[in-house]
Amino acid sequence: GDSVTQMEGPVTLSEEAFLTINCTYTATGYPSLFWYVQYPGEGLQLLLKATKADDKGSNKGFEATYRKETTSFHLEKGSVQVSDSAVYFCALSAGNNRLAFGKGNQVVVIP
């Protein structure tokens, strides 16, 4: 079935550092890909999405490019802030709004 794999472990970095969170997927067909963010005590918020190969999703300084050849959708931000501390989930959907999520990565940004 469809699945998403995120890199293991939390990510701790200093303010203004470069952030990368790896995400790879397995799916039949051509899924849409998403990054969601979850702040402490809150539900999920859509951060960005891409619906076809080579699309780049972007929002709030975050970017991710849909790479069909490597089945990847890595999240990047050039200069993180303390307010970016949260849990980030990569997800895919086959078009029916049923989302398959990765395990998530805790990001901690230190001032």
Add this chain to the structure above:
Amino acid sequence: ETGVTQSPTHLIKTRGQQVTLRCSSQSGHNTVSWYQQALGQGPQFIFQYYREEENGRGNFPPRFSGLQFPNYSSELNVNALELDDSALYLCASSLSRGLKNTEAFFGQGTRLTVV
């Protein structure tokens, strides 16, 4: 403000009991999906309702059941609660028109603890 509200926000139940969680969809949305998020894990799809009918189910036993009402609000019912049912339960609403779907908006979740 996503417009998706869930109740209650927290509750504690005893093993073997039954629980009902509620979700009010965003205005204009006709599809509701429920997810279970265990501690430290990503959300897992439980099932989806579209126009009051179940429209897909994940790998969850029949003691997980649901309803969608004419106003598109929804309930998740879990019977014979087990300790492993302790999790954050998330509701997501969206608008489905044929093969087109809008973005799914999530509520803040209900934290269920089974003791």
